[in-house]
Amino acid sequence: MCGIVAYLGKKTAQPILIEGLKRLEYRGYDSAGLAMLSGGIIKIKKTKGRINDLEKILDKPIESETIGIGHTRWATHGEPNSVNAHPHLDYTGKIVVVHNGIIENYSTLKTWLQSEGAKFVSDTDTEVISNLIGYFYATGNGAAGQNKFEWAVQRALKEIHGTYGLAILCSDFPDTLIGAKNGSPLILGVGDSEYLLASDAAAIVEHTTQAIYPANNEVVVITAAGFHTKTLDNVTVTETIKKIEFSLEQIELGSFPHHMLKEIFEQPKSLSTCMGGRIDIQNNRIKLGGIASYLRELTRTRRIIFTACGTAFHAGLVGEFLFEHLARIPTETEYASEFRYRNPILEDGTVVIAISQSGETADTLAAVEQAKERGATVLGIVNVVGSSIARTTDAGIYLHAGPEIGVASTKAFTAQVAVLSMLAIELGRRRHISSFHATECMKELAKIPDKISRILQQSDHIKQIAAANIDRNNWLFLGRGFNYPVALEGALKLKEISYIHAEGLPAAEMKHGPIALIVDGMPAVFIATEGPQYDKIMGNIAEVKARGGKIIVVATEGDNNIKKYADHLITVPDAPEIFQPMLTVIPLQLMAYHAAVLRGHDVDKPRNLAKSVTVE
Ligand code: F6R
Numbered sequence: 001m002c003g004i005v006a007y008l009g010k011k012t013a014q015p016i017l018i019e020g021l022k023r024l025e026y027r028g029y030d031s032a033g034l035a036m037l038s039g040g041i042i043k044i045k046k047t048k049g050r051i052n053d054l055e056k057i058l059d060k061p062i063e064s065e066t067i068g069i070g071h072t073r074w075a076t077h078g079e080p081n082s083v084n085a086h087p088h089l090d091y092t093g094k095i096v097v098v099h100n101g102i103i104e105n106y107s108t109l110k111t112w113l114q115s116e117g118a119k120f121v122s123d124t125d126t127e128v129i130s131n132l133i134g135y136f137y138a139t140g141n142g143a144a145g146q147n148k149f150e151w152a153v154q155r156a157l158k159e160i161h162g163t164y165g166l167a168i169l170c171s172d173f174p175d176t177l178i179g180a181k182n183g184s185p186l187i188l189g190v191g192d193s194e195y196l197l198a199s200d201a202a203a204i205v206e207h208t209t210q211a212i213y214p215a216n217n218e219v220v221v222i223t224a225a226g227f228h229t230k231t232l233d234n235v236t237v238t239e240t241i242k243k244i245e246f247s248l249e250q251i252e253l254g255s256f257p258h259h260m261l262k263e264i265f266e267q268p269k270s271l272s273t274c275m276g277g278r279i280d281i282q283n284n285r286i287k288l289g290g291i292a293s294y295l296r297e298l299t300r301t302r303r304i305i306f307t308a309c310g311t312a313f314h315a316g317l318v319g320e321f322l323f324e325h326l327a328r329i330p331t332e333t334e335y336a337s338e339f340r341y342r343n344p345i346l347e348d349g350t351v352v353i354a355i356s357q358s359g360e361t362a363d364t365l366a367a368v369e370q371a372k373e374r375g376a377t378v379l380g381i382v383n384v385v386g387s388s389i390a391r392t393t394d395a396g397i398y399l400h401a402g403p404e405i406g407v408a409s410t411k412a413f414t415a416q417v418a419v420l421s422m423l424a425i426e427l428g429r430r431r432h433i434s435s436f437h438a439t440e441c442m443k444e445l446a447k448i449p450d451k452i453s454r455i456l457q458q459s460d461h462i463k464q465i466a467a468a469n470i471d472r473n474n475w476l477f478l479g480r481g482f483n484y485p486v487a488l489e490g491a492l493k494l495k496e497i498s499y500i501h502a503e504g505l506p507a508a509e510m511k512h513g514p515i516a517l518i519v520d521g522m523p524a525v526f527i528a529t530e531g532p533q534y535d536k537i538m539g540n541i542a543e544v545k546a547r548g549g550k551i552i553v554v555a556t557e558g559d560n561n562i563k564k565y566a567d568h569l570i571t572v573p574d575a576p577e578i579f580q581p582m583l584t585v586i587p588l589q590l591m592a593y594h595a596a597v598l599r600g601h602d603v604d605k606p607r608n609l610a611k612s613v614t615v616e
Contacts, residue, residue: 359387
């Protein structure tokens with residue numbers, strides 16, 4: 001939520017910042033702004049709306065302006081308008097800030113600063129940061145041997161409770177850019193005589209693939225001569241430069257109209273990358289290097305708790321079925337937002353596994369911290385390398401799904417399920433199932449990417465189904481067993497990008513209430529693939545059909561029996577039930593995508609949403 005980008009170098013900053021903001025726009029898109037620092041003067045332009053709207057109010061870039069900061073916002077405190085848009089200038093007119101995060105004690109600080117004479121113009125929590133830095137800069141003495149701007153930033157941040165990724169400029173220091181981080185992501189790209197600070201690597205890779213990842217409560221001070229990182233107590237931190245592991249091509253649309261469609265179609269490849277080198281059929285092993293030293297503990301664990309939000313939570317539910325089925329380990333999946341505020345019982349021998357694409361989701365991160373405080377071993381299944389959850393957990397498995405830009409998560413879901421499948425097989429092999437069974441599972445899992453390619457060929461057919469039902473405002477998604485979480489995921493996808501109300505349910509639950517919703521022509525999407533509950537779900541289909549529901553079925557290729565019940569039929573290749581979710585979810589992703597496009601929505605930037613929910 002919110003994207004920040006900052007540039008210091010020899011090139012004209014404005015186009016670099018605009019390009020960077022466009023790459024971060026998926027993080028927030030209700031207002032945007034830039035501040036340039038030139039010859040000791042701060043120039044700010046900001047507006048409600050998207051980066052395109054910001055571009056309309058910008059003057060022509062000035063070649064000599066080579067330092068600036070930018071922001072794309074997802075509003076938390078204060079409605080989206082040009083006053084609340086970032087950057088925020090302090091009351092002395094010297095300090096300007098862009099911020100991603102939430103300042104929890106902003107109200108107390110604001111009252112105090114006002115009593116000290118500071119003026120506020122916006123409703124944001126961020127203005128407290130600029131004013132606090134401005135206050136210490138104006139009234140403090142600084143520290144011997146340290147530049148006063150840096151000192152004022154450290155001093156102010158000691159007063160702040162909350163999360164921040166910050167880029168800060170001071171008009172008295174025309175060659176200095178300061179970044180700071182606590183709980184929100186921040187990366188410093190280190191180029192050839194140029195530096196970029198950003199919320200994520202997408203805004204950086206075009207310029208450099210060398211980066212450092214400051215830790216929480218660290219301040220990084222950048223000048224043309226180089227950079228240094230310090231703690232808030234002014235202790236120097238040694239940073240290691242790391243390589244950003246993705247390319248520009250991976251974050252560009254290519255020939256696709258939307259990132260979401262590109263990412264849906266990428267799944268055969270992203271899954272192959274995720275599983276490549278990990279499934280070792282010859283030696284009957286799954287190699288998960290990141291958690292190698294925890295495998296013993298996991299094998300003996302008495303209980304596993306998955307914790308996650310949204311789509312990642314649905315992946316966790318699939319994981320629950322997999323772990324219980326293959327490894328016979330009692331497993332639960334908890335919404336991170338609930339888990340963190342409960343008083344969870346984490347007996348000795350419980351392992352908590354956080355699942356997150358971004359690795360920055362505030363609730364999931366808080367759940368990780370809560371579990372760690374209670375002494376549990378906490379592992380992560382995360383996509384973004386170096387993200388907060390990846391760093392906070394004891395160990396983890398990266399998805400290697402490549403950057404996911406579309407706000408609606410697609411390829412991360414299938415990669416999460418693939419990682420959970422691999423882990424369940426490996427634990428199963430060590431605990432419960434025979435070597436033969438484990439090998440069979442590995443072989444089946446390795447076939448999934450090709451099977452997804454076959455499903456993707458039905459994209460136009462699925463579009464026609466979406467078109468035939470596009471005027472319906474209520475949909476049901478129903479599945480059983482391993483496909484019940486897929487029903488939840490199908491409903492979530494449809495809701496979030498096409499704004500159609502949808503409910504996902506275990507199919508048998510329908511009779512306990514939701515069946516009352518069924519009216520003539522209401523689309524009901526059934527996942528009715530072959531498996532132990534096939535006959536049961538056929539019964540559920542009959543019940544909905546008898547009440548006039550429009551039956552859309554995701555069935556196994558070659559199932560002729562089901563044709564007579566289906567108004568619309570989509571098929572997926574045959575696969576063991578335990579691996580079906582990675583197949584059955586694909587038509588539902590495509591259905592949501594096409595429905596959103598047919599309804600004229602901005603698929604990659606759905607209303608009220610932003611990628612990576614870094615606020616509670
Ligand atoms: C839905 C979606 C969200 C995320 C959720 C968790 O399409 O993208 O529901 O799955 O916000 O995000 P991560 O996985 O980044 O923790």
